[in-house]
Amino acid sequence: MRRVVITGIGIYSCLGKNLEEVRQSLYMGKSGIGIDPARIEYGYRSPLTGILKRPYLKPLLDRRSRICLAEEGEYAYMATVEALQNAHIDLDYLNQNEVGILYGNDSSAKAVIDAHTLTLQTKDTTIQGSGPIFQSMNSTVTMNLSTIFRLKGINMTISAACASGSHSIGLGMTLIRHGLQDLIICGGAQETNYLSMGSFDGISAFSTRIDEPTRASRPFDKNRDGLVPSGGAATVILEEYEHAVKRGATILGEVAGYGFSSNGANISQASDSGSLIAMERALIDAQITAAEVDYINAHATSTQQGDAHEAVALNKLFAPHKTPISSTKSMTGHECWMAGASEIVYSNLMMLSSFIAPNINFEQPDDCAVNLNIVPHTLEKNIDVVLSNSFGFGGTNSALVIKKIKK
């Protein structure tokens, strides 16, 4: 079977604007959470969010490219530029070879709402100009990046709620494995503007620990009170192993397993059995046992029920092995559509630098987590195998296994 490796990663998140900034934040256990005053003004129950600045793209992109990019597309552009540089792939290479893109994204709310507001005021759609249509579709990230980078392979957006980014990597791996593509830009993007998360806030899913923003996201902690929304973008360049070797690429890791499932149950609640199936399938796909996993990057978002369901599944598979577990969402908040991809980037950074980033704010273990080896402080450790979980609304589950490459 064709093997699939990672030859480039890029990140733009509330932990930093590039790989090195993010690696340092992960190592330091630094939170990227803060308060967004616009959310208070708008009527949010909780103004907590991951804080990141939009990149200044004028020196980097022409006008047409810039005005078609929504916020999440800007982040995805930055992450992809870094990942391509990391993979030593330039525009000449992209022009001369078939490269695909599969990127996770599940909203572009601001573009839709802004265009609607303008039309409501003017009663005239043409006043919107030419940007909003290309910003407001769910596939905004892939339609823009495929144009900017002149991509000629598979080209589509994966919309699977908070598992979008993870599925994009799993599906990319599948296409490469089966010989349909050699190189695919995968990833996930998430907008962070106040218009994008109002309805999520409306179901009281967010933490209201407003007086302590950096302590608000506390997966598996007894006193967790909800998730903190966040965003940015993460890009993972997937490549067929022999193709990467022939190109002389630096191989950062191997995507060895992908497992998925659908709960077929409640629209908002996670499921221990559904997530267990995804994890087991990922391990089988990677041809490894649970005992061989060195680190689990949990989905755990800091909600009462979500973390508890995942903990049940983790207990079944990993409690006997005392496998180290952390949720980087304790620092980033929940990066939603981006999370499955960013957590592969975070895990890959940890693998490359031999440490486990902490599950910060894990102060009083919840009953569900007492038998799990949750890592509360940075742990220096060699990591050969990582399992990364991502679950989303509608019961979509994805689990990925990445490994250090063994030639």
Place this chain on the structure above:
Amino acid sequence: MNRETIEKTINNFLINELEVEEALLNADALLKEDLHIDSLDFVDIAAEVEKTFGIKIKPEEMKDVKTLSQFYDYVVAKIQ
């Protein structure tokens, strides 16, 4: 609003928003071939003209508008 002001307003938009080189903005310049204004750019020009001058550009009236000078003429005539 006099013609000079209209021309200046249009030119400022072309330079600052569409990033057209100022040196290219002569009256005989062809919108498509010389200034590289494509159909999507024209959507933005139409939106700007509507916002700034309160007139609506109709695509069917633009068939014979090929040069910058013809475009100035069109906008001036619509305003008047």
